Amino acid sequence: MAIDYFEDEDKAPEGATLEQLREYADDITLLQDEIDKDTRELAIKTEKLKKLTQKTVPDIMNELQIKSFKLLDGSELSVEDKVQASIPAHKKAEAFAWLEKYHFDGIIKTSVSVSFGKGEMEKAKEAQKILAEKGVVAEIDRSIHPSTLSSFVKERLAAAGEAEQSQGEPVVDINDGFDDEDGAEKEEKIPNLPQDIFSVFEFKQCKIKVAKKKK
Incomplete structure (x- = not known):
């Protein structure tokens, strides 16, 4: 019988035995199989939802030439352009x-990052205040x-x-501060x-x- 590993999970099992270890190993295998299965099923459902929301329904509404549609429960189905x-x-x-x-x-967005070696926390703190004066080579990233x-x-x-x-x-x-000949920007x-x-x-x-x- 599998052990309830969700009960007292922070507490180490008392009187550990090889049998307990085997049961835990079986539980790990079972959980991994279930997670793998759930992951595959989620991927399938996600793809079905994507097809319905981005292809099937928009195509039908386009053919019917409607942008929105009221459902029987009062909810509203609509289509919008996305990029x-x-x-x-x-x-x-x-x-x-x-x-x-x-x-x-x-x-x-521009960010500046600096790498310091082990035990250089004080240097990092100083550089944070006076980066230029310390001559620290900074890496600039733009995104x-x-x-x-x-x-x-x-x-x-x-x-x-x-x-x-x-x-x-x-x-x-x-807006560069210069105008053309007739004074227009x-x-x-x-x-x-x-x-x-x-x-x-x-x-x-x-x-x-x-x-x-x-x-």
Whole structure:
């Protein structure tokens, strides 16, 4: 019979025997098998849910030309446009250069990290206060949070769509302190987002807003 390993789990078993060890080994094997099975089943269910919410239901609602639908219990089924974006590692320099050129580098997060050896806590504390004076070589890392990048890309795609409809081109103000000959601020045309640099995935996602239960 298997031992209840959830009872007094912080307490070592008294009078340990080889039989107890065998039972614990059997429990480990059983639990691992159950976890593996649950993991596989979760992956299957996750994929089914993804297909339903990103393909099947959006396609049906598109065919019926509806954006939302009321269910019998008062819940609402709706579909919205989603964008996921990422920057491949080998394109990071190009992507950041493009963002800087068109003054979108505000979304880039810059962090400085310094590595210290064993027993150098005091030096680390000092460097934290007067990093430059200590001559510590710091490593600079630049990154963009995934959700921030996706939001930015979604905005640029929307701007490109609006410009296409109005047959115009989006522009950005260049506030560099210099004006052109007639005193107006400089403006620069922004090209469409280079999708050979930014990896963009556009899709539709359905969601269900559950109706509040009446008290």
